[in-house]
Amino acid sequence: MEKIKYDKEYFNVADTLECGQVFRFEKLEKGYLSFSLDKCALVFEEGDQTIIECLEEDAEYFKNYFDLKRDCSLIVNSATSLNYDTLKKSAEVGKGIRLLKQDAFEVLFCFIISQNNNIPKIKKSIDKICQIFGEEKFFNGHRYHAFPTQKKLATLSEEDFRSCGVGFRARYLKNLMVEIERGLDIGALNGLETEDLRKKLTGLLGVGRKVADCTVLFGYSRMDCFPVDTWIEKVYKEDFNGKLTDREEISKWFVRQFKENAGYYQQYLFDYKRRIQNKNK
DNA sequence: CGCCAGGTGTGGT
């Protein structure tokens, strides 16, 4: 077993996993189980540190997954130096968020499910898909299920997906797996430039600008990217006094303002806006 | 009951 330690000021596990970028984790009494593909890590706080506990063979994987090479203080500081009050506040509140470097296929699959849906329900559907179709695994006394392999998912019917509660999105998932069977390699798209990558993804059924941007950001770690959903649209109008209405234009505007830090700022703002809303009820 | 949720496809002007 390997223990990776990191100062908790810029690595808050609860904020990192619950900010909406990922759906595969389980809260325990003390800490979280964090899942990616077929791997699992136990992440918890001890003193002033956050500790990742995982198999030795997965240590490098999770160091990369949690983006530990990045100095997030630089990003938080540049956010607070800009003259946008809400960005400042959200970066202060969310400075413990780390953008995960997730598997591109897993992100694409999960964010297809996310459209016109809410986070608790997205999580439930994905959990069910893993429970039924993913390999049973054990880590440190905990039982969990891997994300199903692409090979396994390719054998499923639209009805199989629908039975997991994904609704009309079942058709999109099935279509994705058919394309992959035909030779589409999601991982290999990493060679493309951001704009070409986005174009390739939006060519898929059920993948529009928003889902593509989330995949580009969370799955391919392109930071010059700013997904715009209902919450970000609200932030734009209420906190940035924005006048644009087209989501694509709003996204481009934010990227122009925030450049190579856009991805991180988007997550600060998204999480902050959602927290405020949930506190008010 | 209606409205909303990390939107997108489709078919109308």
Add this chain to the structure above:
DNA sequence: ACCACACATGGC
């Protein structure tokens, strides 16, 4: 190019 509406499903 823009617009309205449908699309499953559960929580409130």
